[in-house]
Structures are given as C-alpha cells and as structure tokens.
Amino acid sequence: MIPAVTRWIAAAGAGVISLDSIINVAFPAMAAAFAEPPERVRWVIVCYVFTYALTAFSGGALADRVGHARVFRVGLLLTAVALTLGALAPTFGLLLGARVLQGLGGGLVYGTAPGIVTLAAPPQARGRALGFLNAGIGVGFTVGPLVAGLLVAHLGWRSTFYVRVPIALGVFGWALAGLPAARGAATRLVAAADVVRRAVLAPGALAFLANASIFSVWLLAPFYLVLVRGLDALTAGLLFTLTPLGTAAAAPVAGVAADRLGARGPMIGGLALEALGLLLLSRADATTSMPMIAVALFAAGFGLGMFQVPNMALIMGAFGGAQQGMAGGFAFLARTLGVVTGVLGLAGLFAARRDIVGLPAAFGEAFLAAAIAVVLATVAAAAPWRYTPRP
Numbered sequence: 001m002i003p004a005v006t007r008w009i010a011a012a013g014a015g016v017i018s019l020d021s022i023i024n025v026a027f028p029a030m031a032a033a034f035a036e037p038p039e040r041v042r043w044v045i046v047c048y049v050f051t052y053a054l055t056a057f058s059g060g061a062l063a064d065r066v067g068h069a070r071v072f073r074v075g076l077l078l079t080a081v082a083l084t085l086g087a088l089a090p091t092f093g094l095l096l097g098a099r100v101l102q103g104l105g106g107g108l109v110y111g112t113a114p115g116i117v118t119l120a121a122p123p124q125a126r127g128r129a130l131g132f133l134n135a136g137i138g139v140g141f142t143v144g145p146l147v148a149g150l151l152v153a154h155l156g157w158r159s160t161f162y163v164r165v166p167i168a169l170g171v172f173g174w175a176l177a178g179l180p181a182a183r184g185a186a187t188r189l190v191a192a193a194d195v196v197r198r199a200v201l202a203p204g205a206l207a208f209l210a211n212a213s214i215f216s217v218w219l220l221a222p223f224y225l226v227l228v229r230g231l232d233a234l235t236a237g238l239l240f241t242l243t244p245l246g247t248a249a250a251a252p253v254a255g256v257a258a259d260r261l262g263a264r265g266p267m268i269g270g271l272a273l274e275a276l277g278l279l280l281l282s283r284a285d286a287t288t289s290m291p292m293i294a295v296a297l298f299a300a301g302f303g304l305g306m307f308q309v310p311n312m313a314l315i316m317g318a319f320g321g322a323q324q325g326m327a328g329g330f331a332f333l334a335r336t337l338g339v340v341t342g343v344l345g346l347a348g349l350f351a352a353r354r355d356i357v358g359l360p361a362a363f364g365e366a367f368l369a370a371a372i373a374v375v376l377a378t379v380a381a382a383a384p385w386r387y388t389p390r391p
Helices: 003-023 027-033 038-066 068-088 092-119 123-154 165-178 198-228 233-240 242-261 264-282 290-317 321-357 359-382
Strands: none
Touching: 003 038, 003 068, 003 092, 003 123, 003 165, 027 038, 027 198, 038 068, 038 092, 038 198, 038 321, 068 092, 068 165, 068 321, 092 123, 092 290, 092 321, 123 233, 123 242, 123 290, 198 233, 198 242, 198 264, 198 290, 198 321, 198 359, 233 242, 233 290, 242 264, 242 290, 264 290, 264 359, 290 321, 321 359
16 A cells, blocks of 8 residues: 555545534524524534544544554545435434534544554654644635635535535545555553553643634634624635634644654644634724734634644654554544533633623633633643653
C-alpha cells in the first residue's frame, strides 16, 4: 500500500465527517422550520458530537484489533445512511435520532483516521502526517459553511444533508478499493492504565478546553451574523468560513513546526492566538466593522489549527504502535467532549443572559467566557511539565 494514497483516503474520510459544518449556517432556517428557539438547536450538535465522541474512542480501540480499514469503511457507510434519514426527517425528534446514527458513523471514521496516517508514516514525520489529516478535516469545515449559504438560500436546509450522501458513498468506494482489510495488531483490550497517565490526560485536557471554546464560534457566530448584523445566509456563510479556513491553513504549518521544534511551542502559540480571536469577538456589537469580525474569526481558527496538530501528535506518541486506533480515538474523544461541553455551557449562558442584557451583549459574554477558558489552557500549556513518548 502506498502511504500517500493511505493519507489521502484517511483525510478524505475525515473531511466527509467534518463537512458536517455545512449545517451550522442552516441553524436559523432549521430552527424556523421546526419552530424551535436557537438554544434548542444545540441538540442537533450535541446528539451528533456526543455520540461520535464516545464512538471514536471505542471504535479506535476496536480497530486496533480487527483492522483500521474495516472500521473506517463501516463508519462511512453508516454516515451515508444517517444523512439520508436526516434529510427526510419530518420532526425535530426524528432529526435528532438521525444525528445519533450519524454520530456513530462519524466516530468510527474519526477514531481510525489518525491511526491510518501515523502507521503509514515514519516517527520523524508523524507531525506532517497528522498535519495532512487535520488539513483535510479543516477543508471539510471550510467548504461546509460556504456551500451551505448557497444551498439554504436556494434549496432549503434539507439539502445540506442530501448533498453529502454521494460524497460519503464515493469515499466509501475509494476506501473499499484502496485500503486493504488487514487485521489489527493489538493483543488485548484497552485498560484504564493506558489512558490514566499524565502524558495522555494533560494534552487531552488542553484539547478539551480549546475545542469547548471554539464552538462558541460554530454555534453562536451564525446567529450573531444573521440576527444581530442582518446578513443573509449566503453572506453569513462566506464570513463564517474564515474560522475553518484558518484551521485548515494552519494544519500543515503546525505539522512541520511540530516535527522540527517539538509540540510545546506551537501549542502555546496556537492557544494564545485562539484566545485573542475569541476576545476580539467578545467585543463585537451591532456596529463593529466587518473587517474586524473577519480578522477575529480567522485568528480563532488559525490558532486552533496551530494547536491541534502538535497536540494530537503528543497524544498519538503517548501510545504504542499497536494502539494507534485507541490513541486517535482518545484524541477525538477529548476534542468532542470539549465541543459538547462548550455547546451546552455557552448556549446555556447565552440563553440565560439574552433576555437580561439583549442579543449583542449576550453574544459578547459567551465569547468572553470562551476566551477566558483558552487563556487558562495557554497558561497550563506553558507551565513546566515533562513528556516521554512510548516506543
């Protein structure tokens, strides 16, 4: 098997899952269609993300035993089925059920993709391999909001599900042809001792905070742009794209930096930049200039991208070669538990303050809370701590 082909397939599969960002711009239209308030729409995220958070870890551990390619393919097929059900959902409850099934598929893909790329790369190039994977994820996050603006404006929110079905099936076919179904190398099940170690939990905690905070952008920015600034779905999608674009642009740079400089410096710099972007967003109101909003959105995304690749490299390096599925699953578990916490907490804060201080101020307070969390993560990353990877 050619490593370059392996990386491309893994990145394409992960990109299909991250393309779920396509529905974020559709949240206002979705809320209107089901007569649900903005804070209720958070369950569209929670049902999906919480499910794939748990599935990524268990799916990655399973892949270490039965083969990463097998689990990866099943995840893509489940994703295609779930997207079809989501597009056809007649009620909000059934939509949430489809999102749970989609989370199962997404978790299996996310839990296996990191192991696929690291096992195909030499140790000294692990950062670049993970940078390539995260760039693929970032591309999916970037394209989603851009396409969503066009789809929602002309075809309605259901089209944001329909359009991804043939893409998922196409990548499934590619994986079926390009990834051999080799058995895994693990000889035992995952144990608590594999995870409850500082080398695993410390970078996992940082990933938790960084991703909990960035979802203040993913959840609230579309509503800010549409409700406070009065932008249409297409324009809001174009502007919102700057955050995932920054993440995608930073990933390859972060991979090279991690291989050459080590993980700690890029992680600290990335967290600091993310915090700055969120702080700028917390100052935005109904009159803030659009260039300033654009800079803040891009900075938050670029900072996250600079952080995520070396952070994932630390986690992957903390596990042995026969546990790369487990390692990748834990990396996404930490990320997505952060996302769920951020969605629930920040949406709750926004809902509680909206009627008291008004829409613009409520958005500002939620972004400020997110910025403070990333500042704390930056301080923790800069604190002295030692790390020794497993052979």
